[in-house]
Amino acid sequence: MNRAQEIHTELNAISHTVAAIPFNNPYALPKGYFNGMAEAVMGKIDAGQQTVSLNNDFKQSANQGIPSHDELMSLPTTSPNFEIPENYFVNNPEVIIHRIHSDKKTSPIYIGIIFKLSVAAICTGLLGWLIFMGLNNSSTGTIPTHELTEAARIVKTNSFEKEMDALDDNEIISYLNASGHDVKTAIVASLTVENNLPAPEEYIFDEKTLDNYLHAVNISEINYLHQSTIY
Amino acid sequence: MALFPDDNDLVFQFKNGINKEIPFTQIIKKHQEKLYWHIRRMVVNHEDANDILQNLFIKVWKGLDQFREDSQLYTWLYRIATNECISFLERQKKRLSISLDDDNSFLTEKLQAEKHFDANKLEWKLQLAIQQLPEKQKIVFCFRYYEEMPYEKMSEILQTSQGALKASYHHAVKKIENFMLNN
Numbered sequence: 415m416n417r418a419q420e421i422h423t424e425l426n427a428i429s430h431t432v433a434a435i436p437f438n439n440p441y442a443l444p445k446g447y448f449n450g451m452a453e454a455v456m457g458k459i460d461a462g463q464q465t466v467s468l469n470n471d472f473k474q475s476a477n478q479g480i481p482s483h484d485e486l487m488s489l490p491t492t493s494p495n496f497e498i499p500e501n502y503f504v505n506n507p508e509v510i511i512h513r514i515h516s517d518k519k520t521s522p523i524y525i526g527i528i529f530k531l532s533v534a535a536i537c538t539g540l541l542g543w544l545i546f547m548g549l550n551n552s553s554t555g556t557i558p559t560h561e562l563t564e565a566a567r568i569v570k571t572n573s574f575e576k577e578m579d580a581l582d583d584n585e586i587i588s589y590l591n592a593s594g595h596d597v598k599t600a601i602v603a604s605l606t607v608e609n610n611l612p613a614p615e616e617y618i619f620d621e622k623t624l625d626n627y628l629h630a631v632n633i634s635e636i637n638y639l640h641q642s643t644i645y
Numbered sequence: 646m647a648l649f650p651d652d653n654d655l656v657f658q659f660k661n662g663i664n665k666e667i668p669f670t671q672i673i674k675k676h677q678e679k680l681y682w683h684i685r686r687m688v689v690n691h692e693d694a695n696d697i698l699q700n701l702f703i704k705v706w707k708g709l710d711q712f713r714e715d716s717q718l719y720t721w722l723y724r725i726a727t728n729e730c731i732s733f734l735e736r737q738k739k740r741l742s743i744s745l746d747d748d749n750s751f752l753t754e755k756l757q758a759e760k761h762f763d764a765n766k767l768e769w770k771l772q773l774a775i776q777q778l779p780e781k782q783k784i785v786f787c788f789r790y791y792e793e794m795p796y797e798k799m800s801e802i803l804q805t806s807q808g809a810l811k812a813s814y815h816h817a818v819k820k821i822e823n824f825m826l827n828n
Contacts, residue, residue: 417793417795418793421790421793425790425818428814428818428819428822429818429819429821429822431822431825431826432771432818432821432822432825435767435768435771435825436767438767439682439768440759440761440762440766440768440769440772441691441759442691442761443691447681448674448678448681451673451677451681451698451699452670452673452674452677454699455673455699455702455703455706456666456669456673458699458703459703459706
């Protein structure tokens, strides 16, 4: 008894009704569909595509094969009420592919700018506090004179941005450490502002979204920067 | 029907050859049809099946160098395909706010939207019955009924005991019989 007979006998033993159903495949398949599959997959691999978008709204005719890029672009569209730049949708795929290929790592220079921005808020607060204390509590004798003078000079010369630019990453990290801030958290927090966060639904549909995002943030580089300053 | 080299040879060529595209194209051509129908019966809609199949091969391209060959390529491909289908259906259910238990009414709707669908024809009625099954039973039934897969092979793919698979198949057939007689 071959396998097909064996399976039919088994099915017949469980249910005569199901076993009696003619074995027909009712699903329609686009003509020549399998002829183009390997090329379509290799094309996407060559283009560096991560995964195919699961576009459920696009209803391809059952008589067509996998549509080419040109076929997709030539599909009729409804006129939208919102205006878009000319050729936006024509150029968009290339832009997206370019973005996929581009290195998402954050450069140390970029991190430096983010550091400076992060610490700017803290320094601004500190300056304000020093001036406030200087104006109101000068009689207590507890004002750090040097800092107050320095703050007054910065305010007077309006050179805050220049002073910020003069600071290097190590000075900022030392300052944050000395003032009891968690440097790593500050960096990650500032990076998350700069990077495009995944959309909320991505967390629902893909449990690895957070892992992928943290990987993209490139924590190892941050660790290196942090450790090189501490030790 | 085209003759293809043995899977082991294709994997060897992919891992060790200069041009990976040649053996990989052959892997696609060799397995695409069976995998497609496995996926199609699970998700019903051609566009969804097409997307899943292409994603599957892109994932295989990325992972084949690390494929340890503890199992056969065929088994590995089916396992990925099955997982992709289940993930896809779960995502759809979440999107439609459907309980993950066994409400497959959205698949019935997809089936009814299929070209040539005719609820009076036995073959479509069978498809409707299959879509009522819980996912695991549906997979087991389709493997056995359409692909004539031995329980041993199914056990490798689904990593479930043969006894449990036989029980699932039995339940599935009984549910289908019940649907056919009462609808």
